[in-house]
Every structure is written in structure tokens, then in C-alpha cells.
Amino acid sequence: MFLKETEEQLIKGCLAGIPAFQQMLYKRYAPKMLTVCMRYANNQEEAEDILQEGFIIVFEKMSQFKMQGSFEGWIRKVMVNKSLEHLRKATKIYPVLNIDKVEDKFISQDDILNTIASKELLKMIQELPPMYKMVFNLYVFEGMSHKEIAAQVGIAEGTSRSNLSDARTLLKKKIHHNVTIETKNIYLKQSAYGE
Amino acid sequence: MENDIDEIFKNGIESMDTEPSEEFWRKAAEDVLSRGNKANERKVAYWRFFAFILATALFVLGYFAYKMQVGLTKVEQQVAAIKDVRTQNPAKENIIVNNSDKDTKIVTTVKSTNRTEINKKQHTKPLGNIYASTSSYKNNSRQTAAATKDLALTNQSDPIVQSHGNNAIIKDEQKNPASEPIQVSATSSVNKSEPGQTNKTSIASTSERGQTNVTSVANTKEVPVNAPGTIQKDTNAHPKQVSEYVLKANQASSKIMPDTLKTAQKELPLRDSSSKFSISAFFSPDFMAGYKFKPTDSWGSAAENIIKSGEKQSFSYSAGTKAAYAVSSNFSISAGLSYEVFSFNSNTGTVYAQKQSDGVVGYYLTTSSGIVECPYYGVPNIGDSLKMSASSTRRYIEIPVQVKYNFVNKENYQFYLNAGLEVSIGVGETTSMNWQNFSGESGVAVVNGTENSRSTYFSYYMGIGANYKIGKCLSLYLEPGLHTAITSIDDNVSVITYPRLISITTGLTYHLR
Numbered sequence: 001m002f003l004k005e006t007e008e009q010l011i012k013g014c015l016a017g018i019p020a021f022q023q024m025l026y027k028r029y030a031p032k033m034l035t036v037c038m039r040y041a042n043n044q045e046e047a048e049d050i051l052q053e054g055f056i057i058v059f060e061k062m063s064q065f066k067m068q069g070s071f072e073g074w075i076r077k078v079m080v081n082k083s084l085e086h087l088r089k090a091t092k093i094y095p096v097l098n099i100d101k102v103e104d105k106f107i108s109q110d111d112i113l114n115t116i117a118s119k120e121l122l123k124m125i126q127e128l129p130p131m132y133k134m135v136f137n138l139y140v141f142e143g144m145s146h147k148e149i150a151a152q153v154g155i156a157e158g159t160s161r162s163n164l165s166d167a168r169t170l171l172k173k174k175i176h177h178n179v180t181i182e183t184k185n186i187y188l189k190q191s192a193y194g195e
Numbered sequence: 196m197e198n199d200i201d202e203i204f205k206n207g208i209e210s211m212d213t214e215p216s217e218e219f220w221r222k223a224a225e226d227v228l229s230r231g232n233k234a235n236e237r238k239v240a241y242w243r244f245f246a247f248i249l250a251t252a253l254f255v256l257g258y259f260a261y262k263m264q265v266g267l268t269k270v271e272q273q274v275a276a277i278k279d280v281r282t283q284n285p286a287k288e289n290i291i292v293n294n295s296d297k298d299t300k301i302v303t304t305v306k307s308t309n310r311t312e313i314n315k316k317q318h319t320k321p322l323g324n325i326y327a328s329t330s331s332y333k334n335n336s337r338q339t340a341a342a343t344k345d346l347a348l349t350n351q352s353d354p355i356v357q358s359h360g361n362n363a364i365i366k367d368e369q370k371n372p373a374s375e376p377i378q379v380s381a382t383s384s385v386n387k388s389e390p391g392q393t394n395k396t397s398i399a400s401t402s403e404r405g406q407t408n409v410t411s412v413a414n415t416k417e418v419p420v421n422a423p424g425t426i427q428k429d430t431n432a433h434p435k436q437v438s439e440y441v442l443k444a445n446q447a448s449s450k451i452m453p454d455t456l457k458t459a460q461k462e463l464p465l466r467d468s469s470s471k472f473s474i475s476a477f478f479s480p481d482f483m484a485g486y487k488f489k490p491t492d493s494w495g496s497a498a499e500n501i502i503k504s505g506e507k508q509s510f511s512y513s514a515g516t517k518a519a520y521a522v523s524s525n526f527s528i529s530a531g532l533s534y535e536v537f538s539f540n541s542n543t544g545t546v547y548a549q550k551q552s553d554g555v556v557g558y559y560l561t562t563s564s565g566i567v568e569c570p571y572y573g574v575p576n577i578g579d580s581l582k583m584s585a586s587s588t589r590r591y592i593e594i595p596v597q598v599k600y601n602f603v604n605k606e607n608y609q610f611y612l613n614a615g616l617e618v619s620i621g622v623g624e625t626t627s628m629n630w631q632n633f634s635g636e637s638g639v640a641v642v643n644g645t646e647n648s649r650s651t652y653f654s655y656y657m658g659i660g661a662n663y664k665i666g667k668c669l670s671l672y673l674e675p676g677l678h679t680a681i682t683s684i685d686d687n688v689s690v691i692t693y694p695r696l697i698s699i700t701t702g703l704t705y706h707l708r
Contacts, residue, residue: 027555031212
């Protein structure tokens with residue numbers, strides 16, 4: 001027996017305070033939004049706390065959603081704001097300077113995606129210094145311009161640019177390192193099996 | 196390469212889902228539960244407020260209807276008394292109406308006429324119409340007059356209060372100072388004579404100097420009564436001239452309940468003197484007579500079987516009040532408010548985790564009013580199972596509007612048919628689920644609210660009943676009836692349901708007088 005709630009019915013049910021609809025909202029969006037929160041948090045536990053707080057805001061402010069545009073997009077915005085707030089509160093953010101430039105050795109995107117799992121990519125972002133993490137997430141995933149990021153985070157536009165550049169450098173390093181290790185492992189495995 | 200890095204991360208993570216931990220789901224369930232309880236409390240508070248307002252409105256309406264009817268009944272009694280005396284004394288009758296509350300008397304003189312007796316319809320008309328009825332007698336010599344009681348004259352000479360023709364006459368021989376208003380009073384009695392003889396009514400002043408009756412008067416003139424019992428003397432009259440004042444009955448005096456009327460009044464039958472309004476309190480055990488099922492997709496028949504085989508009704512009831520208005524002796528209309536509780540057990544046995552259309556996997560209980568998700572703490576996979584038994588309670592506020600027809604209408608008992616429409620407004624649903632998983636762990640989950648149940652549904656009602664009078668104002672009734680839903684109680688599920696309920700209502704009715 002399938003439930004037939006559309007997004008609109010789900011919202012109306014939640015607004016009417018029906019627990020079953022609220023549970024459904026959690027189940028429908030929690031996994032997706034947890035990934036969003038994890039990009040800003042240091043670990044899953046922290047991300048789940050942000051997610052929980054985010055859902056409370058979602059239920060409280062749901063009446064403000066005008067049924068225009070994507071409801072998922074609206075929830076995502078709430079979660080991003082909650083994550084930024086959390087990041088600001090939890091960490092004293094200092095920009096990381098003097099990033100060593102890595103060798104711009106070409107590794108194809110397919111190679112990387114084949115060798116590195118999504119979870120590892122997520123972990124790489126989590127390991128970024130807070131300010132880099134914030135700027136990188138807002139620029140790449142939320143599609144914000146440096147001007148918007150500067151206004152949102154409270155830094156200069158130039159700082160946003162340099163932070164993004166540094167974040168990319170660090171991530172490249174990590175990818176390079178990761179791919180090298182993975183390649184070595186594959187080589188070792190292949191040698192062991194005499195391939 | 197910079198854009199590549201962005202793309203790598205975007206493509207790698209964007210569509211990724213991360214399954215929250217069990218701890219997160221536990222916290223989420225707690226959050227939803229507390230939110231649900233708060234919403235439920237708000238809802239209950241809202242309905243309590245609504246019920247209070249409605250009950251107060253019914254009480255106030257009932258009170259005014261009662262007050263109006265009391266006034267009407269008293270006038271009706273006067274009219275009935277007049278009729279009674281007329282029947283006994285066809286020539287001429289005088290009726291004295293005395294009120295001990297307001298110290299006012301009404302003197303009513305009715306000449307013998309060949310008019311038809313006042314019929315029942317006139318009895319039950321509102322006050323204004325009774326007056327209209329009275330004035331219609333004017334040409335046939337029916338008049339009323341009034342004077343106040345117990346106001347002693349302060350002068351040596353008393354004005355004379357006299358019954359003359361249709362009026363009470365105040366005769367003043369101008370011995371009183373012209374500037375002084377005449378304070379008059381009248382004590383009267385009904386002088387009944389044998390049928391065919393002329394009655395005489397003595398109306399006299401009650402000063403310390405005694406009573407005087409005057410039988411002939413002339414040159415009467417009508418004066419209004421400015422205040423009860425006070426008339427202004429005609430200062431232009433000659434000192435020796437006899438001035439006469441005709442007192443017209445005023446409205447205030449006519450509203451008064453007669454005491455002395457009792458002597459001239461036969462007791463009216465109950466039905467004639469009772470109000471058209473009545474209020475009832477009732478209680479009914481309710482029994483499920485079955486559901487009409489309407490499948491909406493291919494899962495419909497399966498869901499129908501689950502409900503049919505798994506759901507067993509437990510004690511259910513409704514209780515409330517209603518107010519009725521008798522349109523005629525055989526027809527009445529009523530409206531009310533009742534609280535209905537419908538409970539049932541679901542013996543579902545094993546429940547398998549299912550994936551919903553939104554991709555969420557969970558344990559779902561199918562009930563006649565919708566689907567309830569069991570907030571199981573774990574993250575189930577499709578095909579996982581739980582042993583489950585559940586009990587559910589649906590609560591409604593019901594507003595019935597009905598028409599009743601007495602097909603047997605005797606003085607002390609009636610048999611009747613009752614039919615009407617009902618609106619049922621859901622005010623709460625609670626499902627308690629006992630589950631046990633394959634590891635032997637067990638728990639109880641309580642969920643407020645049912646997915647897909649509709650907040651309001653309509654039904655029609657048909658009943659047959661018997662009413663027995665157990666006193667002047669009270670009656671007891673028993674009324675078996677059938678309630679059939681005309682709109683479904685749930686929506687957007689594979690099978691929608693229309694319940695049929697049998698009620699056996701017992702009630703106590705108070706007839707306002």
C-alpha cells in the first residue's frame with residue numbers, strides 16, 4: 001500500500017501538525033541534507049546535530065514557504081545557514097596562508113572518481129580549514145559568487161578568492177596523494193596476483 | 196584543473212545520501228512526538244473552547260426561549276381562563292386578575308358573544324399576537340382596565356372605582372384638591388352567578404373610609420395611566436362636577452401572573468401549556484455495522500482484506516446534548532452537539548517493512564481510517580518484519596441536524612421516526628502499537644494522528660424511537676438508529692472507507708415551560 005503524498009500535501013500535513021507527515025519529512029530529506037551538513041561539519045555526529053537543529057527551524061518556518069520553487073532547495077538553504085552559523089560559533093576562523101603549490105599533474109576526472117569514493121571526497125572537504133571549507137562549499141555547491149560569499153561570511157571579496165584558491169590547492173594535494181596511494185595499492189595487488 | 200577540481204567534488208558528492216545514525220532517528224522521533232503532543236494539546240484546547248462557546252450559546256438561547264415561553268404561558272393561561280369562564284357564564288363574565296408580585300390588578304370584562312372560542316393556535320402565539328387577539332375583541336366589548344393596589348387615598352373623599360361596561364371607572368366628586376393626583380386602588384372579586392345570569396363585579400377603592408360602589412356613571416373620559424395607579428385630575432372641572440376617568444389596561448399589567456385566577460381557571464392540559472422548545476441529554480453505545488470500501492488502486496482489495504480481517508471493534512460510544520423545536524404537534528426539528536469515541540483493535544500479526552513511493556522504508560499499519568507508521572527505532576530494510584498488535588481510538592465532535600415525525604402521538608407516549616444529517620469533525624486519533632522484532636526485542640509505540648484520515652466527514656442518520664413522559668416536563672426516550680457515511684473518512688490511500696454505525700440512544704428530554 002503506497003502513500004501518495006505530494007510535496008504540497010506533505011507540507012500541509014506538517015503545517016497541520018500531523019506527526020506522521022513530520023516523520024515522513026524527516027525520512028524524505030534527512031539523508032540528503034545530512035550530506036549537506038557534513039560538508040560543513042567535522043564529522044557525522046556534529047553534522048547530525050546541525051541537521052536536527054535545521055529540521056526544528058524547518059518546522060518552525062515552514063509556514064513562510066510560499067509553495068513556489070523547490071521545497072528541497074528551501075530546506076537546503078536552511079541547512080546551509082544553520083551549518084554556517086554552527087561553524088562560526090564553534091570555530092575561530094583563521095585563513096590558512098602559505099599553501100604549497102602542488103604539481104599540476106594531470107589526472108583525469110574519471111580516474112579520480114573511479115578511485116576515490118564519495119565518502120572520501122566528503123572527508124577531504126571536512127578536513128579543510130574552516131574558512132576554506134566555508135568558501136569552497138558556498139562557491140562550488142551553493143553556486144554563490146565571491147561577492148555573495150563575502151557578504152555572507154563577512155570577509156573581503158579578495159579574501160574569498162584567495163581562500164577558494166587555497167582550498168582548491170589543498171584538495172588537489174589530497175587527491176593527488178590519495179590517487180597515488182590507491183594506484184600503488186592497485187599495482188601491488190596486481191603484482192601479488194601476477195597480473 | 197581548477198574547474199576540474201570543483202567538478203570532481205560536485206559530481207562526487209552532490210547526489211550522495213548519508214544515512215543518519217540510529218541516535219539521530221531516536222532524537223527525530225522524540226522531536227516529532229513532542230511536536231505532535233503540543234499540536235494535539237493545542238487542538239484539544241481549541242475544541243474545548245469551541246464546545247464551551249457552543250454550550251454557552253445553547254444555554255443562553257435556551258434561557259431566553261424559556262423566559263419567553265414562561266411569559267407566553269401566563270398570558271395563555273389568562274386567555275384560557277377567560278375561555279373557561281365564558282363557557283360557564285355565557286351572558287357576561289368579569290375576571291379579576293391579581294398580581295401579588297407587582298401589586299397590580301387587571302380587571303377584565305368580557306361580554307357574552309357568539310364568537311368562536313379561542314383556539315389552540317392563539318394560545319401559543321407570542322405575546323404581541325395575544326394582544327392583537329385581544330384587540331380583535333374590542334368591537335365585541337372585550338376591554339381591560341387596571342388600577343393599582345394598596346395605595347391609600349389621602350383625602351377625606353374617595354374617588355370611586357367602578358366597573359362600568361367594559362371599563363373600570365374612577366369617579367371623583369372633586370372633593371379632593373385639584374392639584375393632587377388621585378391615587379386609586381382596587382380590590383376586586385369575581386362574583387360568579389349561575390349560568391344565564393348577569394355577573395356583577397365590585398371594584399372599590401380601599402381607603403380607610405371603606406368601599407363604595409357606584410353603578411351609574413356618565414360623561415366618562417379616557418385617560419392614560421401615567422404611572423401605575425396614578426392619574427392626574429382634571430383641574431378645569433367644576434368643583435361640583437363629577438369627573439370620571441376610564442383606565443385602560445396597560446401592557447405591563449397584562450403580563451402579570453394572576454393569583455386569583457386560580458379560582459376561575461381550570462388546569463390546562465400539559466401539552467397546551469408546555470413550550471415548543473425542549474433540550475435533551477443522551478448517551479449511546481455505538482456498534483460498527485461495517486464499511487463500504489472503495490479501492491483507488493491495485494492495492495485496494497489487499498488493504499480491504501487487511502481491514503476486514505484484522506480490525507475488531509472495542510467499546511465505542513457517543514454522548515451529547517441537543518435542542519429541539521416543535522414545528523407542529525407531530526413534527527419537530529433539532530440540532531445538537533455530541534462527542535463520539537470509536538475504538539478498535541488491529542490484529543495484524545506480522546508486518547513487513549515496505550518501501551513507499553518516496554523511497555522511505557518503514558513499518559506501516561493499515562487501518563480503516565488511514566495508515567499509521569510505526570516509529571520503530573531501527574532502520575529497516577525491505578522485507579524485514581515485526582510482530583505487531585495495535586489498538587486505535589478515533590474521536591469526533593459531531594453536529595447532528597434532524598427532523599422528527601411522531602407517527603403515534605398520545606398524551607403520555609409517542610413513537611417516532613427521526614432522520615437527518617451529521618457532520619463529524621475529527622478531534623484526535625491515537626494508535627498504540629505493540630511490536631516485537633526478530634531478536635525478541637519489544638516495545639510500544641504511541642502515535643497521535645493517522646496519515647490520510649480526513650478531518651471532517653458527513654453522514655446521514657435514520658432512527659426509530661419511543662418517547663415516554665415521566666412528568667410534566669420530562670420524558671425519556673430510546674432510539675436505535677443507523678449512521679451511514681456519505682463521504683469517506685480517509686483520503687489518498689489504496690482503499691477509502693465509508694463506515695456504517697448502529698447507535699442505541701437513550702436520552703432524557705426536558706420540555707421548557
